[in-house]
Amino acid sequence: MRKMNEAIKELKVVTVSKCTEDGAAYIAVLKEKDGERILPVLIERSEAYLLLMKMKGNKKNALPSSMSDIMRAAFMQCNMSIEEVRIATVEGGVTYCHVLYRQESVFHMIRYCKASDCLILAYTFDCPITIGEALLEHQYMREVGDGMYSIPVNSVSVDALKEALKRAVEDENYELASQLRDEIERRK
Incomplete structure (x- = not known):
């Protein structure tokens, strides 16, 4: 799971916020445990709700059985556990993770799962969320002033890019509009 000599950083979900007006x-927002960098991960409404409940400590019996709770029960019966959720890549606005799990003393990996599901698993199984240093350095949100942040364009969904393109045209910011249009076309 780890590349040779790659530094690994542990992350913690610090908040979950609505990022579109319609709430879809x-x-x-994940923050490195021993630093200041912040990593954005887009998730859908249903996953956001479940993740918030898990973060508040509503684990096992406090919620209706979610898929992550069912997995935890099945894993426990089979002497298995999830040991780590590793953020692996970000493509087209979707963050993907690898899930490292153990069955007895043998480790296995499930590759390229949606991060929204994996963040919920990390809270359900109480395991660390990690990322390679190089990926974190490339993907973290940078403060641009006055409490505003910029995020890498590959972290943004096509719908959000289209909304930003519309605003850029309305604001007559044609250079930005051109860049956004090119990114939307590249993803087709």
Whole structure:
């Protein structure tokens, strides 16, 4: 799971916030445990709700059985556990993770799962969320002033890009509009 000599950083979800006016998309904000960098992860409304409940400590019996709770029960019966959720890549606005799990003393990996599901698993199984240093350095949100942040364009969904393109045209910011149009076309 780890590349040779790659530094690994542990992250913690610090908040989940609505990121579209209609509330269809949310952003989970992860912060490195021993630093200041912040990583945005886009998630859908249903996953955001469940993640918030898990973060508040409503684990096992406090919620109706979610898929992560069912997995935890099945894993426990089979002497298995999830040991780590590793953020692996961000493509087209979707963050993907690898899930490292153990069955007895043998480790296995499930690759390229949606991060929204994996963040919920990390809270359900009480395991660390990690990321390679190089990916974190490339993907973290940078403060641009006055409490505003910029995020890498590959972290943004096509719908959000289209909304930003519309605003850029309305504001007559044609250079930004051109860049956004090119990114939307590249993803087709």
